[in-house]
Amino acid sequence: MAESVEVEFFLVPGFSLLALSCAVDALRAANLVLGHPAYRWRLSADSDDAEAGVASSSHIRLAAAPLSGPPGSAADVIAVVGGERSHGYDSPLLAAALGRAVGRGARIGSISDGAFPVAAAGLFDGYRSTIHWKCLDAYRERFPGLDIRTSIFEIDRNRFSCAGGTTSLDLMLTFVMEAHGTETAALVAENYVHDRIREAAQEQQVTAAIRMAGRNRHLAEAILIMERHLEDPLPVGRIAASVGLSVRQLTRLFRDHLRRPPGRFYLDLRIDRAASLLRQTGLSVSEIAVGCGFQSASHLGRHFKRRHGTTPGQWRVGP
DSSP: OOOOEEEEEEEOTTBOHHHHHHHHHHHHHHHHHHTSOOEEEEEEEOHHHHHHOEEBTTSOEEOOEEOOHHHHHTOSEEEEEOOTTGGGOOOHHHHHHHHHHHHTTOEEEEEGGGHHHHHHTTTTTTSEEOOOGGGHHHHHHHOTTSEEOOBSEEEETTEEEEOSTTHHHHHHHHHHHHHHOHHHHHHHHHTTTOOSOOOTTOBSSOOHHHHHHTTOHHHHHHHHHHHHTSSSOOOHHHHHHHTTOOHHHHHHHHHHHHSSOHHHHHHHHHHHHHHHHHHHOOOOHHHHHHHTTOSSHHHHHHHHHHHHSSOHHHHHHOO
8 A cells, every 4th residue: 555645734924724724635535435544634733833823714723733844844735824914923933844744855935925935935936826816916916927817726836826705725635636647636526516626727816807808898908008008007098098998988998887987996806915915915005096097105195995985004004
């Protein structure tokens, strides 16, 4: 009988409990279908976090072993499991452990926003990676040189990443399929009434432009131009001309389908990008304002309060 694959799930404080449970349970079900322990797993964390148990984003704490030489050194697969606050996580212990794992050829990757610490350790350099769609802007801003995709998961040689949530189930089912065949993976998937294992190429949440494509081609093209020019906003007249319409025609389209004129819709897109960056990066409000096409922090602040009912600083702190 082949030896078990040892999988280590490193928990970043605030990790997604759903993403972790989907990944772990897929391995449990695979063992059940195969009739032997093909997979073994353990939870680990930085020493300080492990002592008290690691709190998930839902405030449920899980016991984890301290990440140190012996436990981490034997793992065949290391998955860093993150959550919505993982962009600020920094663990020299984790970075060192991942470096050692690279040396022995382990498969290394991330689940949900665990991509931030993995990328910070340099382990996605030269590899495709993905992350939850809400964090894409922040991830691209921080790691502009990476090949970042919007797919639900990516497997690139001995690196992997997934968007979190139930996509970790699809990721693990794909690993099972690679190792044990399609039939075994299908039997595992049936445990979750999961009738189709989603492929890596499947996109996450579609952009506003794609959502509008079925309603009106001109509308979709205009929104796509806006999404590509959030930092350097274009005049509405130029956008209208680019899609072959007059300003009046474009305004009518936006009012008919989106209940607001194109200028307001464009402004809201930029505010929403700023809101995302406030929660997911350490950039100053002034830097974010400029990056989203506003003249200053106060300029952003006035529009931000109108849309979200609070200031950028209060939004960053959260509820």
